[in-house]
Every structure is written in structure tokens, then in C-alpha cells.
Amino acid sequence: MHDLEIEEEISSLSYNQHVLRSNLRSDLLHILEKEELYWFKRSHENWLHKGDNNTDYFHRIANVRRSTIFSLTDGDQEIVGTPQLLEHATSYYKSLFGPASSSTISLNSGLWDDAPKISLEDNDFLCRPFSEDEIKYALFQMEHSKAAGPDAIPIEFFQICWEIIKADIMEMFDDFHKEKLDVSRLNYGIIILLSKISEASRISNLDLYVSLIVSTSGLPRS
Numbered sequence: 001m002h003d004l005e006i007e008e009e010i011s012s013l014s015y016n017q018h019v020l021r022s023n024l025r026s027d028l029l030h031i032l033e034k035e036e037l038y039w040f041k042r043s044h045e046n047w048l049h050k051g052d053n054n055t056d057y058f059h060r061i062a063n064v065r066r067s068t069i070f071s072l073t074d075g076d077q078e079i080v081g082t083p084q085l086l087e088h089a090t091s092y093y094k095s096l097f098g099p100a101s102s103s104t105i106s107l108n109s110g111l112w113d114d115a116p117k118i119s120l121e122d123n124d125f126l127c128r129p130f131s132e133d134e135i136k137y138a139l140f141q142m143e144h145s146k147a148a149g150p151d152a153i154p155i156e157f158f159q160i161c162w163e164i165i166k167a168d169i170m171e172m173f174d175d176f177h178k179e180k181l182d183v184s185r186l187n188y189g190i191i192i193l194l195s196k197i198s199e200a201s202r203i204s205n206l207d208l209y210v211s212l213i214v215s216t217s218g219l220p221r222s
Contacts, residue, residue, distance in 0.1 A: 001025065005196055028194075069193065073201045089193070092203050130173040136162065139169075 001024040004017055013021070071080045072088060079088050118126070139162070142155045158165065175181040193206040200206055 001028070002197055071201075072203055074203075089203060093208065129177050130170075132166065132170060135169060135173055136166070 001021060004013065004021045004024075007013065007017070069085060071078055072085060073079070074088060079085055139155075140159055142159075144154070144156050158169070172181065176183070191208065193203075193208060195205060196207055197205050
């Protein structure tokens with residue numbers, strides 16, 4: 001994959017090379033997922049002894065394998081220290097993926113006048129509150145034995161204990177429908193930077209991966 005990255009900087013890749021790079025990245029993500037599961041199992045024994053909580057202890061054990069970025073270079077400048085590195089990475093990826101500062105594109109206000117529209121009745125149906133049946137159906141379609149969120153509660157807990165906790169679940173969905181729920185308590189991402197070359201010193205030498213995390217810590221507590 002490193003050779004393909006270098007070649008892409010020199011000239012455009014062929015179709016077969018793009019397919020190969022995509023397959024290699026998919027294999028890498030699969031390997032990282034297996035490695036994460038391995039370290040989770042390694043830490044399980046001490047986890048049982050030291051408590052079933054989302055503690056700093058568990059994260060130290062599970063993440064000990066991960067390398068730490070101590071410094072990066074930007075031109076002739078060396079960037080060190082966690083606040084400076086975070087600021088540098090944030091600025092770099094905002095400029096790479098963020099919106100353009102201005103746009104000259106505008107749409108005619110009457111462009112969609114003749115487009116099909118849903119009826120008021122259909123709109124009311126789509127915007128109706130969540131029902132217990134549809135929430136239960138979606139919950140029970142989720143697969144077992146998947147990695148739990150930061151609260152370490154697997155999906156099996158919600159399925160087995162549905163009759164006990166469903167009132168709390170329904171209250172959470174009701175708050176969401178009324179736009180009273182702080183979604184950041186439930187849904188966020190973990191950004192991981194993986195080196196594309198050995199001893200990467202520039203942020204452009206790092207690949208960005210984002211893991212979306214869904215936590216139940218935002219559930220109302222009885």
C-alpha cells in the first residue's frame with residue numbers, strides 16, 4: 001500500500017491499482033478489528049477482578065498496543081506537546097475535509113416548484129413519535145457478540161432485559177423526538193491516525209480512520 005501511495009503522488013493510478021489499494025485497506029481494517037478483539041479478550045480477566053466499569057484501567061490495558069505520536073513536522077517547524085499536536089491535526093483535516101470558505105453556486109428559487117412532493121398526511125406519518133413496536137423490532141434485529149460501547153454494555157443486555165428497561169428506552173426516544181436529547185452523549189467518534197510509512201513525521205503521512213461509538217450513557221436513569 002505504501003508503494004501505491006508513492007506512485008499516486010508521481011502519477012495517477014490505474015483502475016486495477018485503485019482496486020488493489022481498496023482491497024489492501026479493507027484487509028488492514030479487518031486485521032485491526034481482529035487485533036482489537038484480541039486485546040479486549042486479553043484484558044478480560046483483570047477486567048472481571050477490577051470492576052465492570054468504563055475505567056481508565058481498562059483503556060490503559062486495551063490500548064497499550066497503540067503507538068503514541070510525540071511530535072510532527074510542518075515545513076521546518078517541529079510540533080510537540082499534546083495541545084499543539086491536536087491543534088495542528090484539527091487545522092489540517094478541517095482544511096482537507098471542511099467546507100470551502102465561499103461558493104459562487106446559487107440555485108434558482110423556483111427550481112423545485114414542479115417537483116413531486118409528499119402530502120401533509122404523509123409528512124405527519126413520517127414525523128410521528130416512535131412507537132414501542134418499531135423500537136423493539138430495530139433493537140432485536142441487532143447482532144450479538146459485537147464490541148460493546150464505552151459503557152461496556154452489549155446489545156444482548158437490552159434484548160434480554162427489554163421488559164425491565166423499555167420505559168427508559170421509550171423516554172429517551174421521546175426526548176429525541178421532542179429535540180430535548182443531547183445527542184453528543186450517545187453518538188461520537190474516535191479518530192485514529194495510522195502511519196502509511198515507517199517513522200512518519202508529517203501529518204500527510206498518516207491515514208485518518210474514524211470509529212463511530214454509540215453509548216447508552218445518555219439513557220435516562222430511573
